[in-house]
Amino acid sequence: MRAVTIADFGTTPAVTDVAKPAAGPGEILVKVGATSLNGFDGAVVYGVFKDMMEHKFPITLGKDFAGTVEAVGEGVNRAVGDRVFGVVMKPVVQDGAFAEYVVVGEGYGIAALPESVTDAQAGALGLAGSAAAGVIDAIAPQRGEVVLIAGATGGVGAYAVQLAAAAGATVIATARPGKEAEFVTGLGAAHVVDHTGDIDAQVRALAPAGVSAAVHLAGDPGVLAGLLVGGGRLASTLGFGPEQAEGRDIQVTSVMANPDAATLDRLAAAVAAGTLQVPIGESFGLDSVAAAFGAFGAGTVGKIAITVG
Incomplete structure (x- = not known):
């Protein structure tokens, strides 16, 4: 073959x-x-x-x-x-x-x-969807919360934007102006920040008090952690875990994709229903x-x- x-x-x-x-x-x-x-x-x-x-x-x-x-x-x-x-x-x-x-x-x-x-x-x-489901489950966004997703234009990020928006969160996604920004807003992101610029300043302009949760799929996790409100949640697929956030008043989860049958069934059902692109x-x-x-x-x-x- x-x-x-x-x-x-x-x-x-x-x-x-x-x-x-x-x-x-x-x-x-x-x-x-x-x-x-x-x-x-x-x-x-x-x-x-x-x-x-x-x-x-x-x-x-x-x-x-x-x-x-x-x-x-x-x-x-x-x-x-x-x-x-x-x-x-x-x-x-x-x-x-x-x-x-x-x-x-x-x-x-x-x-x-x-x-x-x-x-x-x-x-x-399968793989990207499972990873996205894992990070969104880890931060458990609530309706009305502001969630920052770094690395939003990749496969995992594109699913994560949709899942967070479907949970009722206001999503801030990282993307370059133009085609990338249009892509993430088309998936449900409410705001876009340019990851080639000063992310901290751009996010603070949108959420002066900070964000409730963040997803680390790209970039500097320390910047994301610094943007969280007290008790905020961060999930990373790139090895940033609780030990790296010691001393901060935040909850950090290191996530690996888990494509078990329940997760795959959930993703496929959402695609079939038209609620997940x-x-x-x-x-x-x-x-x-x-x-x-x-x-x-x-x-x-x-x-x-x-x-x-």
């Missing part, structure tokens, strides 16, 4: 022929219809996690998947032909979703795909994944989708 692989850290991702996998006990073989690019994929290419996770080359890249069950192993309840989506969650980095087929476990990182949600939408939903900025075919990495590095807003089937 065709798959996007790397032969070593730092090598250029390329389409190669690899053996089609088979589903073992408790596993599902998915015929991939769509996937998407995440920061994790770039981190794998450059070896960011080489001392934290085991890697086996050649590595097939890709975390998100959406498609159809092709075959099931012993003890699996799903049926051939079922539409599913989710995130490849394996202890070894080797077999990803930038391929015509991927094997995943039934117990974690997979959910049923509602009929009205397309593969392209679901393929860009899947923010696809650009789309590429499997043969153009190298170009997709280039677009990611150039700062495409939203998600970069990859069509497989």
Whole structure:
């Protein structure tokens, strides 16, 4: 089968022929219809996690998947032909979703795909959507509170803006003027601050007393923490945790994406209901994944989708 692989850290991702996998006990073989690019994929290419996770080359890249069950192993309840989506969650980095087929476990990182949600939408939903749900759950925004989201133009940020706005919060999003600002306001941000300028001054002009909560997906977490009111909440996907905020009267949570079935079901139901947009900025075919990495590095807003089937 065709798959996007790397032969070593730092090598250029390329389409190669690899053996089609088979589903073992408790596993599902998915015929991939769509996937998407995440920061994790770039981190794998450059070896960011080489001392934290085991890697086996050649590595097939890709975390998100959406498609159809092709075959099931012993003890699996799903049926051939079922539409599913989710995130490849394996202890070894080797077999990803930038391929015509991927094997995943039934117990974690997979959910049923509602009929009205397309593969392209679901393929860009799992990892970024789960991370966004995690940070918004952590700060638990209340109606009328002001929430600052730093890194709002990326995939996680685009979902976080929508989830915070849906909770009734007044969202301040970081974005450059022009296309980026239009993007985040279209998702529900009430105000935009330019992250290339003085964020503190811009936010204070909108919320002189500070913000109730902040989401750290990019930039300096210390600046965000300094903008919180007493007892304010901050959630970070970039390793900023309670120990870094010691001595401050704030609550800090370090968040990792948790694509369990309940979270994936919640996200898919929101997309099906039309209350959550899947923010696809650009789309590429499997043969153009190298170009997709280039677009990611150039700062495409939203998600970069990859069509497989």
